[in-house]
Amino acid sequence: MKPTQESYTPSHPGLFAVAFKPGAFSSACIAQKDFKAGETIARLEGLTVSPRSYTTVQCGPGPEDHIELNSDLVYVNHSCEPNVAFDLSSPDRTQWHARALKPIHSGEPLTFFYPSTEWHMDQPFDCTCGTPSCLGKVQGAAFLKLDELTARGFVSPWIVDAVKQRDASPLANSGAAVHPALQNPTAKATTDCESCGLGYAGGANVCGCRPPAY
């Protein structure tokens, strides 16, 4: 859920605010003060568990581990060279926070690397961050190599674990197992393996498990 311009009340006045722009998905969350590298920008409070959507953030490895931020932070856009980490890695949820990865100046957009939390993104998009290391298509960590993830300053532990599990599979990248539902090359990466819970992507079996029986 996102606040609209009409209903907008800043959730974190003095820290950051939404800059509404015309056009779908064109708005952004802008710093209203300077932040030092490593500084906590905000504790993630008022979260609600929700089915995965383009506004949720993944908070663990399970199918139910998606939360709505319920704050202006929902407007933080993706960048391939982000200035913020969404760190939901502590077992103590009161420690979940957004943290500056580098010095951020007042007036700069806050950005985070979406695949640092998301295995499969609900709404993949062509990235417009314009940074030198831009990946182009942003679909989630399932589509990336470990070094492409760890180069961004922060990556959630369940993402690292899932990538290692994928890469350790004897079937990974062998082409030996293609999910029957994805023999159509235009199939969307929304099907999770019934064995490991990870996803199939773009016709390739990214989890490496044997396809579930259909």
Ligand SMILES: C[S@@+](CC[C@H](N)C(=O)[O-])C[C@H]1O[C@@H](n2cnc3c(N)ncnc32)[C@H](O)[C@@H]1O
């Ligand atoms: C949670 S919203 C972020 C706020 C969004 N800009 C808005 O105005 O509603 C996530 C969506 O914003 C868009 N978005 C975020 N970062 C982007 C980027 N680097 N390039 C292109 N689109 C982006 C995508 O449509 C994405 O699904």
